[in-house]
Amino acid sequence: SQAITLNGTNAYQNGTYTVNPTGLTLDAATGAITPSTSTAGTYTVTYSIPASAGCAAGSATTQVTITATPTATISYANTPFCTSITTSEAVTINGTNAYQNGTYTVNPAGLTLDAATGAITPSTSTAGTYTVTYTIPASAGCAAIPVTTSVTITATPTATISYANTPYCASITTSQAITLNGTNAYQNGTY
DSSP: OBOOOOOOSSSOOSOEEEEESSOSOBOTTTOOBOGGGSOSEEEEEEEEEOOBTTBOOEEEEEEEEEOOOOEEEEEOTTOSEETTOOSOBOOEEEEESSOOSOEEEEESSOSOBOTTTOOBOGGGSOSEEEEEEEEEOOBTTBOOEEEEEEEEEEOOOEEEEEOTTOSOOTTOOSOOOOEEEEESSOOSOOO
16 A cells, blocks of 8 residues: 655645546555556545634645556577577567567576667576566565576587498498497487
8 A cells, every 4th residue: 555645835735636537446544555566547635624713725636547467478589499409599579568678687697688678698508497577666665576487408419320340341241330429309200
């Protein structure tokens, strides 16, 4: 609840508060508002001063603006990315209200990330799983809001193949196995 500041002279106390249009959660006795249960918009709050001691009733007004909380989602298509990808990979961001103009950060370090655009470069990144955070900037009375997504960078697979005891004589009737060694996700290939 957000309190109102009321100042005046003479017998200005004991009035009541009203709002126009409807949609603002307002305590008629205290003037306090509750933004979280109000609808976004601009409102006129009127304080009605009661008639007293021969003086007619009066009023004072002020405006209150409630802004909708910004929301956003971020994601990277085709994650995981292999370190062999040299092109910049864009982030997809969708949101409501004033979600633009934020900045991107990553945790832990090792992911090549453009802080302004959110684009990543897999080829200059270290293999691993990262949390990318987009921080919606504070604006219009709303605090900064972080949203996150996960990105995985995998190391480029490498492999070597060889046959032992080559050359082979055509008279050998047994199957000769191949030796396959590698790094990262090098298995499940075809010959």
